[in-house]
Amino acid sequence: MGRAWPSGSDGLSTARNRLRNGYVLRRQGNPVRGDRPVAATQKFVYSFTEGNKDLKDLLGGKGANLAEMTNLGLPVPPGFTLTTEACKVFLETGAEPASLNREVSDHLAALEQQMGKKLGQADNPLLVSVRSGAKFSMPGMMDTVLNIGLSDVSVAGLAAQSGNERFAWDSYRRLVQMFGKTVLGVDGELFEDALEEAKHAKGTGSDLDLDAEDLKALVETFKAIVLRETGREFPQEPREQMDLAIHAVFHSWNGDRARLYRRQERIPNDLGTAVNICSMVFGNLGEDSGTGVAFTRDPSTGAVGVYGDYLSNAQGEDVVAGIRNTLALSELEQLDKKSYDELMAIMHKLELHYRDLCDIEFTIERGKLWMLQTRIGKRTAAAAFRIAVQLVDQGLIDLDEALHRVTGGQLAQLMFPRFAPEATSKQIARGLAASPGAAIGKVVFDSYTAVKWSRSGEKVILVRRETNPDDLDGMIAAEGILTSRGGKTSHAAVVARGMGKTCVCGAEELEVDTKRRRMTTANGLVIEEGDVVSVDGGTGRVYLGEVPVLPSPVVEYFEGTLHAGADVQGGLVQAVHRLMSHADVRRRLAVRANADNAEDANRARRYGAQGIGLCRTEHMFLGEERRKEVEHLILADNDKDREQALSTLLPLQKSDFVELFQSMDGLPVTVRLLDPPLHEFLPDITELSVRVALAEARKDPNENDLRLLQAVHKLHEQNPMLGLRGVRLGLVIPGLFGMQVRAIAEAAAERRLAGGDPRPEVMIPLVGTVQELELVRDECERVLAEVALSTGVSLDIKLGTMIELPRAAVTAGQIAEAAEFFSFGTNDLTQTVWGFSRDDVEASFFTAYLEKGIFGVSPFETIDRDGVGSLVKHAVKEGRATRPDLKLGVCGEHGGDPDSVHFFHEAGLDYVSCSPFRIPVARLEAGRAALETAGSDSR
Secondary structure, three states: OOEOOOOOOOHHHHHHHHHHHOOEOOOOOOOEEOOEEOOOOOOOEEEOOOOOOOOHHHHHHHHHHHHHHHHOOOOOOOEEEEOHHHHHHHHHHOOOOOOHHHHHHHHHHHHHHHHOOEEOOOOOEEOEEEEEEEOOOOOOOOOEEEEEOOOOOHHHHHHHHHOOHHHHHHHHHHHHHHHHHHOOOOOHHHHHHHHHHHHHHHOOOOHHHOOHHHHHHHHHHHHHHHHHHHOOOOOOOHHHHHHHHHHHHHHHOOOHHHHHHHHHHOOOOOOOEEEEEEEOOOOOOOOOOEEEEEEEEOOOOOOEEEEEEEEEOOOHHHHHHOOOOOEEHHHHHHHOHHHHHHHHHHHHHHHHHHOOOEEEEEEEEOOEEEEEEEEEOOOOHHHHHHHHHHHHHOOOOOHHHHHHOOOHHHHHHHOOOEEOOOOOOOEEEEOEEEEOOEEEEEEEOOHHHHHHHHHOOOOEEEEEOOOOHHHHHHHHHOOEEEEOOOOOOOHHHHHHHHHOOEEEEOOOOOEEEOOOOEEEOOOOOEEEOOOEEEEEOOOOEEEEOOOOEEOOHHHHHHHOOOOOOOOOOOOHHHHHHHHHHHHHHHOOOEEEEEOOOHHHHHHHHHOOOOOEEEEEHHHHHOOHHHHHHHHHHHHOOOHHHHHHHHHHHHHHHHHHHHHHHHHOOOOEEEEEOOOOOHHHHOOOHHHHHHHHHHHHHOOOOOHHHHHHHHHHHHHOOOOHHHOOOOHHHHHHOOOHHHHHHHHHHHHHHHHHHOOOOOEEEEEEOOOOOHHHHHHHHHHHHHHHHHHHHHHOOOOOOEEEEEEOOHHHHHOHHHHOOOOOEEEEOHHHHHHHHHOOOHHHHHHHOHHHHHHOOOOOOOOOOOOOHHHHHHHHHHHHHHHHHHOOOOEEEEOOHHHHOHHHHHHHHHHOOOEEEEOHHHHHHHHHHHHHHHHHHHHHHHO
């Protein structure tokens, strides 16, 4: 097929050397992928007439859907697809499959025969596009080249064939520009600057005003840039152009922006991309031609209706790049009613066929409509919930499928605050509401600054004329995105919606000057980099300064403060309610809360918690009065003083538990006994040392401070998280755990006598061996028996432990002999399995690990299935082998993470526990996990 270039971090920057050296593909024999040969008979190229929508793994999303539309009889330009398997071979071996060149040649010959043209021939040239297409949509992240086949010779043939010389030279300059940047690695700014100079010389701001002679001169300028930057002429051989473009698409799978996007969207790295070779149809042939992007429903709100963007006399990249502001799709009806009506009919057909929102790319060539792509459209969180329920009401899907189509991550987005409608802040611009949300931050004008400031803790708004794929880093780092150009289907809008980022596009009133790092409003107000703006992605409004925010209506729904039956935001709350209710019906996992006080417990119940899975008793000692009592306990150097300190703490602990049990009446409350190192309850060693030194200098020493300083020094540990804490405290400090268990039992007895239904459970932390647990259990049972005898209340309080050390997980079968339940403390388990100190590593080297691909996501955010997850599964198996009725839960932060909830369902846990605000997310994902398991079982 021609030349291939080595991949690597230098990427396209070595274009000059690549072209000079002319790297040649290896073709000897069958290439080897990994340790297995690729079969010589394997098929690597499929015509659009051969595939279907179910072959996304092989043909990628774009190729599979082009084949599906062809099967449906829709007007699709003929073409063929190189499979993802071909890409994998190419990337893994550095060589294309031995049969690929022949297969491409055969399919190209068939295409030429069908079209009655030959690729790049002088008098009647066939032109093709070379487009990427992975299984999952990655908008703008990989390479595409249009107008392949144009050369100094064939451009004249295209001009004669079309009867439009300007069109031919416009197509040629686009090819040199796109090929130069995408395939040859030339800095795209060089072409952009040259185009701007040509427009300036013409005295215009639009490329449409450049005539054939202007464009002919621009092609020569572009070719000179290629020669200067690469050391060789722009390739004139059409097949060489196509082959190099194919290789560039293959290589783009491992490009920096593609890898970053996959990491952000959790897309596997081993899928590869297909390559689609499609005969060109032209939207830049004049005012009776154009190109557009359409959605079968509004991807921002979910509303049914005509939605999309259209540009007359343009090619596809003009729409998604946002270089010209588009027309609303509805305006196409006035320009070309025939094409508009046909497009509406096709959109309706596709939505019924796919039973979902469809994203469509189309071109009109002199009044003839062509379909270039369809896919399941990316949408905002609000649109996802609304559309899912709409499709249920239309009878296209059932509630199970609707639940499958929304995610906990989307639900979390819906719980973000919104701007107060009565805000009096100064509006400086209004654009298109591309992706909803309320974003506030300091203005920055490039991706590098956005990332840099964000890492320093600043909230930023990325402002650009229009974004391109190279801005992905900054888009991820920013709170919101604002562009002065582009429509709702531009790159900024599509990517922002996919990421759940607030975005306003096409704010034409703003003049963005990235070089001077400022933007100017229509009335002359200058906003410098670092100034704060507020961006409302729901209305398209942009405000100077910080706008007050209000709770989300979805949060008000969960809190019970939303007016019953209110039709808020077009039925969004009702859609959330229906799908949450169905998730509760379907899920097997119970969802509890991590809560330490009555306020959090009450909120947790409102959000749907089925109990408390983690009450951290150390949080009950944080007040100044109680901290003093803990100091007395730590300073006690005899039994009398220790017992006095414990007796003072007992009623304080009891009152907390009474309130907690009342809030969670009838539901289980798992109380973890004291876990952190004792020094955390003492003053900071540096502050205390200074205080003591100053007092001694004044010759007025404080006896209590001296004793405290001695205690701090005595308790100081090099690594306190692996020191005297958890169960070790209970064994070293007599009566500590006994006091806590007595407080729990007396509070439960008091609530029972008052007619309540308390259901406490006692959890012993940081157990590493069954002997530790047995000793503490003996003490707990003795105290429980004493309280039952003194109150006359029979108490059924389960005793269990946290599994948060690798040894506990490995010996879970033994530990289950003394435990009635396990709760996996995945925060500490992750630290001890990885050997990470979370407080240190996340700030030091996690960013580098994520960038290098060592992590796809932080193991503290999503459960590490291979390491930590394996220990969890082992503990589940061994624990239940010893005690079949062993109750199992998780109380680390992973309990509210969507992906982790699915793992815990698969592992056989009974419940997850998370912070109150994450309970709805866990409920939804638990329902989705149950559906996935049911679907897997049925298969």
